[in-house]
Amino acid sequence: MLHSFHLAELPPAVSGRALVRPPAAVPGLRHAECLAMMRLGAPTVSLERFQVRRLAVFATWDDPDALDRYLDRDPLGRRLADGWHVRLQYLRRFGHVAALGPLPQRAGDWDPDEPAVAVTLARLRLPELPASCTGASPSNASSPATPAPPSPPPRCAPRAPSRRSPSGAPSAT
DSSP: OEEEEEEEEOOHHHHHHHHHSOOOSOTTEEEEEEEEEEOTTSOSSSTTTEEEEEEEEEEEESSHHHHHHHHHHSHHHHHHHTSEEEEEOOOBOSSOOGGGOOOOSBOSOOOTTSOOOOOOOOOOOGGGHHHHHHHOOOGGGSOTTSOOOOOOOOSSOOOOOOOBOTTSSBOOO
């Protein structure tokens, strides 16, 4: 099993079609999510906020050959091939996403020193849209005249950093 994540700049009609009808009847494709890009902090109802020319696609494939065939032969796949994509090996999950089927809790071993990506999937329900649009702004968008809210007190006392010797072992001092 293989996952892929794609980013591409497309004509609005192509992006809109993919958002309404994500790829489904593609040999070797287990599931695909087409996502619209948004710019946080832009006016709530604006073309700047809802970037219909930019499409993100997260997909699950049977194997790398299925993804290669899709990128070579499918009309949307060829357009995505002109953008950016990354192939991801599934390692583990937290929680459950019904659309992705029964993924195992853990799939094999990996080297903890290798780079890893965490993918969070969430769905926005239409009744939640107004709250999401008004609350979605970048953290640095507040005016300098408006003080930041106070930080909550820590739940436990902060731990003193451990001292390490040049060899990397904890020191006794």
